[in-house]
Amino acid sequence: MSKMTNIYWLVVDNDLPNLKCFSLTCYRSFQGFDNVIVRLLHRMIYLEELTLYLHIFGGSKFIAGTHLDNEILIHMPQLHTFIFYIASENVIADPTIRVSNDDIQRTFTNIEHRQVACMVDYFKPDTMICRIFSLPFKFHRLEHITNNIPNIIFNSVTYLKLWDTDPFKYKFFVRLARAFPFLKNLSIRNIVRPFLFDQNNHLRDKDWLSIIEYPHLISLDMERAHSYYVEDFLNETKAYLPHLTELKVLYYSLQIVTKYFTRNETRRNCARVRQLIVENPIAYPKDVYCYFPSLSV
Known part of the structure; x- marks a missing residue:
């Protein structure tokens, strides 16, 4: 995260719990989704509209439906609009185990946010990119x-x-x-x-x-x-x-x-x-x- 971004978040820190709408777009890949983004979102308990465009690099797991439900959506009871594109790039521990688009699709069990799609791509023997996004695509x-x-x-x-x-x-x-x-x-x-x-x-x-x-x-x-x-x-x-x-x-x-x-x-x-x-x-x-x-x- 840039110094300017950190300063901006400090300025609005006291207003986070009262936010109704929040949008974050980051074209560059970054690390620390759970430590930075998720912790920030946990403070927006009254959020009604959320838009995320992120490319996450590293981490122990790719982002899927269950992760969004358990780490984000459960903390936002008033959320009614969730527009997102999240690409997570990971190193694969066991290259013989392959995750398919259908495997990812089955992780989206939240009825309110089921209009989603995904793309899973493998590069080299040990790298994968898992993309999940809401439909219709808005970006x-x-x-x-x-x-x-x-x-x-x-x-x-x-x-x-x-x-x-x-x-x-x-x-x-x-x-x-x-x-x-x-x-x-x-x-x-x-x-x-x-x-x-x-x-x-x-x-x-x-x-x-x-x-x-x-x-x-x-x-x-x-x-x-x-x-x-x-x-x-x-x-x-x-x-x-x-x-x-x-x-x-x-x-x-x-x-x-x-x-x-x-x-x-x-x-x-x-x-x-x-x-x-x-x-x-x-x-x-x-x-x-x-x-x-x-x-x-």
């Missing part, structure tokens, strides 16, 4: 999202970061466009491309049967993405980005995908880009400005 930002997108429409999300050690396939991007219809800022971190051929040597991801449209996308960050994904988004036969104005990408990947700024299939999705961000500041050659006619000089 505009999601980070470190993997292939494991539930069948939910996130109408409020405009800022999304994708990250996975498994490749993103065409069907994933179809679900992505449907699940996040108002997406404005997208970041993709994945250096693994899908396998192009199956066991029978048949072309696998030729499944680009239709163009995927991202009608509101204005910013796309693929600096840490395989050039395969740069191709997926800039090629107009695969994706349509009518309002893309900011592109962050490796210059080498951009050269390859655009065939050194001559390829027609990638020209339209680049036409409205006003800000092109590459890994090192460079003086762009004339071909770049011809290919990106809206680019600020």
Whole structure:
């Protein structure tokens, strides 16, 4: 917690028991959920509306329904509105034991707060992230999202970061466009491309049967993405980005995908880009400005 946050809490300390509404959003991961956040909430005994957006790092357990009931909700008898997104990242003691989405879902037994969903992701052999959130989803930002997108429409999300050690396939991007219809800022971190051929040597991801449209996308960050994904988004036969104005990408990947700024299939999705961000500041050659006619000089 920052020094400013601690001072603020000291100032309002005497008013905590009388609060009716409280909202806390923290995009950075932190430790001490029980020692800091829960202890603070215990003082808000007359709270009626509570909103939490948290990413908790470490701790001996992930946050689930029973934890929220026993540590928070039972202390707030007048609470009628609880909007939350809580991601808990933990080191797994026994990698052979896997917790599923259904396992987490069954921990929500409180009838008043049963409209919830969850996502459980495993990274490496010993790390998991368990996300629980109320429905409908009310927040505009999601980070470190993997292939494991539930069948939910996130109408409020405009800022999304994708990250996975498994490749993103065409069907994933179809679900992505449907699940996040108002997406404005997208970041993709994945250096693994899908396998192009199956066991029978048949072309696998030729499944680009239709163009995927991202009608509101204005910013796309693929600096840490395989050039395969740069191709997926800039090629107009695969994706349509009518309002893309900011592109962050490796210059080498951009050269390859655009065939050194001559390829027609990638020209339209680049036409409205006003800000092109590459890994090192460079003086762009004339071909770049011809290919990106809206680019600020």
